[in-house]
Amino acid sequence: MNEQEVLETFKIITKYYEECLKDYGVKSIKLKDSKGNYTKDALVLVYLARNYPNTKAISKTELTDFVRKFYPDVSDVQQARHLSKQGGYNIISGTRGDIGAKIGAGYYQLITLEKPYPSFKPDRRSGIESADFESLKKEYDYKCATCGSIEGKPHNIRKNEITKLQEGHMNPSLPLEIGNIIPQCQVCNRPDRDRWIYDKTGRVIEIADSDDGKRVVEKYFKRVSTHTKEYFLEFLKKLLKLR
Numbered sequence: 001m002n003e004q005e006v007l008e009t010f011k012i013i014t015k016y017y018e019e020c021l022k023d024y025g026v027k028s029i030k031l032k033d034s035k036g037n038y039t040k041d042a043l044v045l046v047y048l049a050r051n052y053p054n055t056k057a058i059s060k061t062e063l064t065d066f067v068r069k070f071y072p073d074v075s076d077v078q079q080a081r082h083l084s085k086q087g088g089y090n091i092i093s094g095t096r097g098d099i100g101a102k103i104g105a106g107y108y109q110l111i112t113l114e115k116p117y118p119s120f121k122p123d124r125r126s127g128i129e130s131a132d133f134e135s136l137k138k139e140y141d142y143k144c145a146t147c148g149s150i151e152g153k154p155h156n157i158r159k160n161e162i163t164k165l166q167e168g169h170m171n172p173s174l175p176l177e178i179g180n181i182i183p184q185c186q187v188c189n190r191p192d193r194d195r196w197i198y199d200k201t202g203r204v205i206e207i208a209d210s211d212d213g214k215r216v217v218e219k220y221f222k223r224v225s226t227h228t229k230e231y232f233l234e235f236l237k238k239l240l241k242l243r
């Protein structure tokens with residue numbers, strides 16, 4: 001991949017980023033650092049996006065070899081994993097065992113630049129403005145929407161912890177923005193982060209479309225009666241029009 005191709009591919013990435021990914025809170029990648037060198041993130045992303053949309057699975061060795069042309073000392077390129085997990089880019093990994101991934105261990109593939117990585121949620125710090133969150137908390141009388149613990153006071157259940165209200169995602173598949181945020185304490189927000197969809201009153205109303213959500217459903221199916229399993233088998237057949 002020559003310099004020209006790097007620049008052209010990065011242009012395509014930027015275009016998709018602005019049009020599709022930015023609103024999801026996907027991390028913006030700089031082409032060059034302050035010293036004018038290509039960033040490793042940009043190099044890895046560009047290599048994975050080569051010939052976009054006709055991308056292919058790339059081995060970690062191949063990625064490392066490419067980055068080494070610019071950073072000769074690099075031994076282990078972790079960028080692809082970070083770009084998807086923390087950055088939100090839709091890069092699947094054979095090693096991570098992504099559901100439906102048909103690529104070998106140690107391989108990565110950029111699936112699309114139009115949608116973020118399915119279970120990606122933006123960094124909580126990039127949520128709403130603090131003034132907006134302040135007025136939202138006020139609407140809730142500074143109480144956790146789910147358990148009612150009051151900010152700054154001992155937590156209702158974990159009495160030795162002081163309640164801190166956080167921006168709780170109502171639906172984790174949607175961006176963290178006004179209309180999709182409820183104040184939740186550190187206890188209610190954390191463990192269920194990816195499992196549930198909440199309503200404005202902090203009640204669970206649905207299971208989230210996420211890896212955590214899938215695990216909840218799997219557990220459910222293992223536990224229920226054969227009758228219920230058969231009911232859903234028929235239901236899914238109809239839904240998927242398998243008849």
Ligand SMILES: [Zn+2]
Nearest residue numbers: 144147185188
């Ligand atoms: Zn709570």
